[in-house]
Amino acid sequence: MGAAELFDLTGRVALVTGAxxxxxxxxxxxxxxxxxxxxxxxxxxxxxxxxxxxxxxAGGRALAVGADVLDRGAMTRAFEEAERAFGCVTxxxxxxxxxxxxxxxxxxxxxxxxRVIATDLDAVxxxxxxxxxxxxxxxxxxxxINIASVxxxxxxxxxxxxxxxxxxxxxxxxxxxxELAFKGIRVNAIAPGWFVTDINRDYLTxxxxxxxxxxxxxxxxxxxxxxxxxxxxxxxxAGRYIAGATIVVDGGQVVALPG
Numbered sequence: 001m002g003a004a005e006l007f008d009l010t011g012r013v014a015l016v017t018g019a020x021x022x023x024x025x026x027x028x029x030x031x032x033x034x035x036x037x038x039x040x041x042x043x044x045x046x047x048x049x050x051x052x053x054x055x056x057x058a059g060g061r062a063l064a065v066g067a068d069v070l071d072r073g074a075m076t077r078a079f080e081e082a083e084r085a086f087g088c089v090t091x092x093x094x095x096x097x098x099x100x101x102x103x104x105x106x107x108x109x110x111x112x113x114x115r116v117i118a119t120d121l122d123a124v125x126x127x128x129x130x131x132x133x134x135x136x137x138x139x140x141x142x143x144x145i146n147i148a149s150v151x152x153x154x155x156x157x158x159x160x161x162x163x164x165x166x167x168x169x170x171x172x173x174x175x176x177x178x179e180l181a182f183k184g185i186r187v188n189a190i191a192p193g194w195f196v197t198d199i200n201r202d203y204l205t206x207x208x209x210x211x212x213x214x215x216x217x218x219x220x221x222x223x224x225x226x227x228x229x230x231x232x233x234x235x236x237x238a239g240r241y242i243a244g245a246t247i248v249v250d251g252g253q254v255v256a257l258p259g
Contacts, residue, residue: 006238010035013086014235015078017069017127018096020047022197023147023227027093030228031235032060037086040064041078042096061086069096069123075130083134090142091235092131094124094169097147099199102158113161120165121172128176132185141184145234146173148191150250166191170246177244186243188234193250195222217252 014031018024020042032038032055040048040062048064055062063085067074082089097120101112128144135142151159152166169189176187194212196204203209204221213221230247233239248254 003238007232007236008035009091009232009236012036012091012235013039013082013089014091014093015039015041015082015089015131016093016095017041017123019051020044022199023192023195024093024095025051026224026227027095027231028062029055029058029060030225030231031091031093032058032062034232034236036091036235037061038063039078039082039086039089041067041069043068069127070118072126075127079130079134088134088138088140089131090135090140092127092142092144093231093235094127094144094146096123100159100162104158105160108160116161117165117168120162121168124169125172128172128187132176132180135185136183142186143235143239144176144180144185144187145231146187146189148173148189148246150191150193150248150254152191152246153248153254173246174244181243186234186239188239188242188244189246190227190230190234191246191248191250191254192227193222193248193253195226215253216250217255220251222249222251 009031014036016024016028016038019028019040028038028040028051040051042048045066052062052064065078065081067078079089098116100116124146131144146169148169149166151163152170155163173187173189180187227249230249
């Protein structure tokens with residue numbers, strides 16, 4: 001099998017949460033470009049429609065499904081709509097997430113802790129459970145890719161809820177892989193470093209961002225397509241012997257952390 005065939009996703013159905021903006025849009029486009037039919041899930045219907053249109057204009061297949069990842073009923077509906085349109089989802093990208101309000105640990109309100117943990121950790125488990133159950137019932141092999149963060153390895157002040165949630169995603173990935181790999185479902189994670197998105201653009205383009213950039217060994221923030229390689233590796237037959245791993249894509253930031 002040649003390299004192109006190893007990464008080919010033709011005939012696969014991929015579902016991406018948080019697909020209306022940021023990294024989720026890039027994930028959806030990369031999967032569609034590799035041949036997968038892509039189901040786009042997020043709350044903002046207008047943005048989803050625009051992403052769907054762009055993928056279809058490029059020759060891909062896509063379906064937009066408006067859903068909040070915390071709504072279990074909407075989750076079930078998203079998978080059912082995916083199956084009606086394209087068939088069983090065999091690639092799940094758990095990308096949806098929220099940023100934490102920058103507060104020190106002793107000042108963090110309970111509702112802010114729960115908001116971040118619920119979206120960034122709880123929902124990852126719930127969507128992985130649903131995808132796995134459906135793959136197993138259909139007798140299909142597949143891949144689940146959870147989006148973690150370098151803050152799952154090293155914390156910074158004012159990010160306790162987000163860092164704990166992302167560390168949890170890394171451990172969750174290992175636990176799911178341990179139970180599902182022998183059934184043909186590989187579970188892995190990607191831990192991005194700093195990528196400029198709508199959520200953090202103002203922060204990263206200011207003085208704080210300049211200080212962060214100086215600490216990144218490659219000397220820049222992540223750019224468009226920098227995550228495509230890791231994503232396609234874990235989604236395709238090229239990664240068929242990878243399970244329970246977290247691939248760090250951060251320009252060397254983790255290796256530069258103290259300790």
